Amino acid sequence: xxxxxxxxxxxxxxxxxxxxxxxxxxxxxxxxxxxxxxxxxxxxxxxxxxxxxxxxxxxxxxxxxxxxxxxxxxxxxxxxxxxxxxxxxxxxxxxxxxxxxxxxxxxxxxxxxxxxxxxxxxxxxxxxxxxxxxxxxxxxxxxxxxxxxxxxxxxxxxxxxxxxxxxxxxxxxxxxxxxxxxxxxxxxxxxxxxxxxxxxxxxxxxxxxxxxxxxxxxxxxxxxxxxxxxxxxxxxxxxxxxxxxxxxxxxxxxxxxxxxxxxxxxxxxxxxxxxxxxxxxxxxxxxxxxxxxxxxxxxxxxxxxxxxxxxxxxxxxxxxxxxxxxxxxxxxxxxxxxxxxxxxxxxxxxxxxxxxxxxxxxxxxxxxxxxxxxxxxxxxxxxxxx
Amino acid sequence: xxxxxxxxxxxxxxxxxxxxxxxxxxxxxxxxxxxxxxxxxxxxxxxxxxxxxxxxxxxxxxxxxxxxxxxxxxxxxxxxxxxxxxxxxxxxxxxxxxxxxxxxxxxxxxxxxxxxxxxxxxxxxxxxxxxxxxxxxxxxxxxxxxxxxxxxxxxxxxxxxxxxxxxxxxxxxxxxxxxxxxxxxxxxxxxxxxxxx
Numbered sequence: 001x002x003x004x005x006x007x008x009x010x011x012x013x014x015x016x017x018x019x020x021x022x023x024x025x026x027x028x029x030x031x032x033x034x035x036x037x038x039x040x041x042x043x044x045x046x047x048x049x050x051x052x053x054x055x056x057x058x059x060x061x062x063x064x065x066x067x068x069x070x071x072x073x074x075x076x077x078x079x080x081x082x083x084x085x086x087x088x089x090x091x092x093x094x095x096x097x098x099x100x101x102x103x104x105x106x107x108x109x110x111x112x113x114x115x116x117x118x119x120x121x122x123x124x125x126x127x128x129x130x131x132x133x134x135x136x137x138x139x140x141x142x143x144x145x146x147x148x149x150x151x152x153x154x155x156x157x158x159x160x161x162x163x164x165x166x167x168x169x170x171x172x173x174x175x176x177x178x179x180x181x182x183x184x185x186x187x188x189x190x191x192x193x194x195x196x197x198x199x200x201x202x203x204x205x206x207x208x209x210x211x212x213x214x215x216x217x218x219x220x221x222x223x224x225x226x227x228x229x230x231x232x233x234x235x236x237x238x239x240x241x242x243x244x245x246x247x248x249x250x251x252x253x254x255x256x257x258x259x260x261x262x263x264x265x266x267x268x269x270x271x272x273x274x275x276x277x278x279x280x281x282x283x284x285x286x287x288x289x290x291x292x293x294x295x296x297x298x299x300x301x302x303x304x305x306x307x308x309x310x311x312x313x314x315x316x317x318x319x320x321x322x323x324x325x326x327x328x329x330x331x332x333x334x335x336x337x338x339x340x341x342x343x344x345x346x347x348x349x350x351x352x353x354x355x356x357x358x359x360x361x362x363x364x365x366x367x368x369x370x371x372x373x374x375x376x377x378x379x380x381x382x383x384x385x386x
Numbered sequence: 387x388x389x390x391x392x393x394x395x396x397x398x399x400x401x402x403x404x405x406x407x408x409x410x411x412x413x414x415x416x417x418x419x420x421x422x423x424x425x426x427x428x429x430x431x432x433x434x435x436x437x438x439x440x441x442x443x444x445x446x447x448x449x450x451x452x453x454x455x456x457x458x459x460x461x462x463x464x465x466x467x468x469x470x471x472x473x474x475x476x477x478x479x480x481x482x483x484x485x486x487x488x489x490x491x492x493x494x495x496x497x498x499x500x501x502x503x504x505x506x507x508x509x510x511x512x513x514x515x516x517x518x519x520x521x522x523x524x525x526x527x528x529x530x531x532x533x534x535x536x537x538x539x540x541x542x543x544x545x546x547x548x549x550x551x552x553x554x555x556x557x558x559x560x561x562x563x564x565x566x567x568x569x570x571x572x573x574x575x576x577x578x579x580x581x582x583x
Contacts, residue, residue: 209403210410238398248395292399296392334388 001195001384002088003320004029005351007074009081013044016082017056024086033086035095036064037190039072039355041080042165042173050180065097065190066177067130068165069355071330073323076341076352078330085320085353093384094193097178101186103134103141111186112141116148118189119156126197126382128322129160131187133174133358136219138162139283139372142361146369155367159199159380160189161324161357162372174358192382198315200379201362204303205267205293207255217286221277235270235278246270250328251296253375254280257289267293269328269374281359282372295375297336300329304340304377308347311381318381321345323354325377330356332375340377348381428502430480431487439501439509443556446499446511450549453513457549458520460510461563462490462527465541465571467506482538489534493527509560520546543571 006023010016024030036059040046050061072083087095098118102109119127131138149155165173176183214231216224222231239248249270256266268280268290321344330337345352360373426438434442443459450457464486471479483506490500490508499511510527514520528542535541545566547553552562 208399210406212406234402237402238395240398242391242394248391251392251395252399292403294396294399 001090001093001319001382002030003085003351003353005074005083005085005320005353007072007077007079007081007083009079011043011081013049013082014052014056016044017052020082020084021056030086030088033088034063035087036066037085037087037353038064038066038177039069039083039353040066040177041072041082042068042070042168043080044082046173046175046177046182049177062097062179064178065130065188067188067355068132068163068173068175069357070164070166070327071356073325073341073352073354075345076338078337078341078356083353083355085351087320089384091384091386092194096191096193098189098191099176099178099181099183099186100188101183103132103187104137104185106137106141106144112144112148115145116152119149119158120152120154122191122193123154123156125157126192126195126380127156127158127160128190128192128380129158129187129361130176130190131160131162131361132176132183132185133162133165133172134185136283138359139220142370142372143283146364146371150369155363155369157197158189158361158370159324159363159378160361161355161378162359162361164327164356164358194385196315196383196385198311198318198381199362200304200307200311200377200381201360201373202300202304202307202377202379203267203375204300205253205255205295205375206299207291208252208294209292211257211289211291214284214286214288214290217284217288218277220271220281220283221274221279222284223277230276231278232273232276235273244273246272247328247331250331250375252292252294253328254290255293256284257291266371266373267375269326281374295332297333297339300332300377301336301339301343304343304379307377307379308343311379312347315381315383317383318348318350319383320381321348321350321352322380322382323352323377324357324360324380325354326360326373326375327356327358328375329377344379344381350381428487431484431502433487433490433508434499434501436501436503439499439503439511440556442499442501443511443559447549447554447556447559451554456514456517456519458512458514458517459547459549459559459563460512460520460524460527460544461503461547461560461567462508462510462524462542462544463567463571464506464535465543465574466539470538470540482535482540485534486531489531490527493530494523509563517548517551520548541574543567543574545570 006020008016008019074083102111163174176188212225214222215227225231253267253269271279271281360376360378428435501509503509524544531542545563547559547563553559
């Protein structure tokens with residue numbers, strides 16, 4: 001499999017795509033390709049995306065999958081424009097796409113059943129899950145999916161990230177685009193057949209506190225810890241003497257401890273400080289125990305380096321590497337944000353495609369169920385089978 | 387700017403973490419105190435238990451050698467208590483023992499030691515100015531207890547050992563007081579023509 005990744009930050013959609021096409025032609029690495037994966041900034045008008053792609057690249061509507069991303073990665077570069085991965089299979093490798101809609105009402109529709117059926121059929125393939133941000137429902141959807149997979153006793157190699165975007169023209173643009181469809185309340189799965197792959201989940205935040213117990217919780221929000229202590233007041237103290245920006249708290253996500261599944265379960269990133277609660281980017285289980293943690297660019301990059309070493313042991317070389325890295329993580333990495341992508345490309349000597357996510361989706365440590373992570377870099381090294 | 391924010395944030399978190407550690411330390415200390423209390427006290431009467439009495443007695447006999455005060459050990463036993471347990475049951479008996487514990491605690495001065503030695507046996511360790519003072523204390527307690535317990539037909543026997551006069555080690559003092567208590571009990575039973583338990 002040959003992959004090349006190019007980007008453009010031209011603010012005009014057509015001009016950005018033409019610039020990318022020019023880069024592809026000039027490089028002469030690929031004369032043609034089988035599939036495109038496109039990360040698109042939320043500011044671009046998306047109504048004519050399919051038309052532009054077909055016209056500029058001469059492709060069919062089912063030969064690409066696109067999604068919103070505030071920032072995307074093309075090799076070591078990060079852009080707030082467009083990044084495109086062009087894929088050409090050389091052996092028996094194949095790609096196909098599954099899409100689903102209706103996450104906000106998933107308990108009352110058949111979405112979960114259809115997804116489980118697809119994943120069971122493709123349990124031995126690599127399934128890259130790109131979802132939209134659906135406020136509170138997505139976290140529960142992923143949690144329930146994890147439970148169902150555990151119940152059915154298989155793990156379908158499901159990894160991915162949540163599209164990032166912002167409110168623009170009155171809508172929160174975290175959409176996916178496939179085969180002329182604009183998916184506003186769902187997800188897409190890019191399934192790779194006949195490929196080998198290795199997955200790494202890098203954290204890099206060190207626990208720094210005693211254990212708290214979340215004793216009053218509602219959904220994504222913690223109200224009280226340790227029976228009666230207002231968590232908002234505790235968190236507000238962290239921002240004492242500073243402008244109370246929630247981004248500062250991204251340096252110290254909480255680490256949920258899980259007695260059943262091992263020491264560290266997942267991290268949770270602060271979303272907002274409300275009137276009487278603190279909200280996170282994913283669900284907080286009632287009565288869970290957690291610790292405060294702290295991360296710096298150095299600890300985050302050190303963790304990614306270790307994960308890459310493990311991935312290399314598993315797969316050796318790669319044709320392409322994907323990096324789905326949390327937007328909060330990019331904030332912590334500050335001016336060293338490019339180094340994470342540099343680590344992946346340097347060690348695998350392969351092109352890299354990725355984006356800043358609103359959450360990462362990957363296996364738990366036992367590879368039994370799927371989890372929604374926060375503030376991780378989820379790396380996937382892929383190699384087409386001979 | 388980012389460095390300043392990180393340092394400020396870390397300091398603020400450190401403050402909270404310190405507070406949380408102090409809180410945990412307090413809980414740990416309270417837990418330790420509770421465990422120490424449970425290990426040294428009789429759970430029924432909340433008086434010192436036998437182990438703790440022996441530890442205190444050892445320390446007191448070492449100090450008594452250099453003290454001008456009189457160290458006295460009063461050994462108290464309830465007469466006919468076995469009959470209460472046999473007739474009314476142990477729960478009823480336990481209530482009487484709790485009552486005895488309360489009377490004993492109320493009847494001694496601060497600094498004196500009251501312990502449940504085992505079953506219906508109690509020990510008072512007191513510091514007196516004169517050798518006849520412990521007898522007065524023991525008599526006062528006996529009268530008070532018999533007044534409260536007369537409904538149950540329970541009387542009290544006691545024996546007193548004085549440091550120096552009756553021995554200098556915890557074993558000697560306990561053995562002498564116990565022996566005297568038994569003689570006292572025997573005397574009373576003989577007068578009544580009853581068997582001794």
